[in-house]
Amino acid sequence: MGSLFVEFLxxxxxxxxxxxxxxxxxxxxxxxxxxxxxxxxxxxxxQHGDLWMLHNxxxxxxxxxxxxxxxxxxxxxxxxxxxxxxxxxxxxAGTARYSLSVAQRDAVGPLGMNPIVTDTMDIxxxxxxxxxxxxxxxxxxxxxxxDGDWPASMPSNRExxxxxxxxxxxxxxxxxxxxxxxxxxxxEGVAGDSGKRAxxxxxxxxxxxxxxRVLTVEDLDRLPPRGRRRGSGSDG
Numbered sequence: 001m002g003s004l005f006v007e008f009l010x011x012x013x014x015x016x017x018x019x020x021x022x023x024x025x026x027x028x029x030x031x032x033x034x035x036x037x038x039x040x041x042x043x044x045x046x047q048h049g050d051l052w053m054l055h056n057x058x059x060x061x062x063x064x065x066x067x068x069x070x071x072x073x074x075x076x077x078x079x080x081x082x083x084x085x086x087x088x089x090x091x092x093a094g095t096a097r098y099s100l101s102v103a104q105r106d107a108v109g110p111l112g113m114n115p116i117v118t119d120t121m122d123i124x125x126x127x128x129x130x131x132x133x134x135x136x137x138x139x140x141x142x143x144x145x146x147d148g149d150w151p152a153s154m155p156s157n158r159e160x161x162x163x164x165x166x167x168x169x170x171x172x173x174x175x176x177x178x179x180x181x182x183x184x185x186x187x188e189g190v191a192g193d194s195g196k197r198a199x200x201x202x203x204x205x206x207x208x209x210x211x212x213r214v215l216t217v218e219d220l221d222r223l224p225p226r227g228r229r230r231g232s233g234s235d236g
């Protein structure tokens with residue numbers, strides 16, 4: 001697990017493995033003690049397993065995370081897995097706008113919330129066929145329902161396969177194919193193998209498709225209720 005470096009107004013803070021780092025009007029990083037519209041604690045960087053996460057603990061102030069090419073909005077109560085090596089966290093309280101510069105060192109390596117925009121064009125997200133949509137929706141259910149434990153709450157491949165009535169081989173084959181398609185569309189961090197890297201690519205694929213609104217909460221209606229297996233149909 002690497003360190004996280006947070007810079008604000010030319011002052012740098014190092015966040016090490018095993019601790020949380022808060023920022024706001026009255027937090028470890030005091031952003032602006034004189035702004036009553038800024039929450040006492042607006043956000044917190046925290047470790048989960050081998051990943052760093054950002055939690056918007058405020059009641060009504062959104063924030064955005066940008067790596068210079070892509071941007072993710074984080075609503076109050078939301079949690080975002082931080083996969084970029086360098087990024088900016090921005091938020092506004094009243095008329096004042098603030099930005100934190102953040103960098104990871106020796107953390108998840110070359111994976112990341114990587115650029116999804118080229119110098120000349122915005123890379124379009126691929127369309128999903130019905131089974132791909134069902135698969136990713138099942139993985140993304142905790143994220144779509146604002147589960148505060150995301151990504152730890154993401155179901156395993158085995159749990160998803162059982163819920164959909166698929167064999168493990170069918171699910172793994174379809175997930176591998178979908179990740180290859182995303183990689184072909186220029187989305188980095190979705191090609192992986194076993195262990196931690198496979199977990200990271202699932203998180204990356206789900207967060208990308210939800211962030212691009214390829215999936216929305218309406219897709220949850222497609223899922224079978226928990227505990228009830230969906231008819232497996234063909235294994236193709």
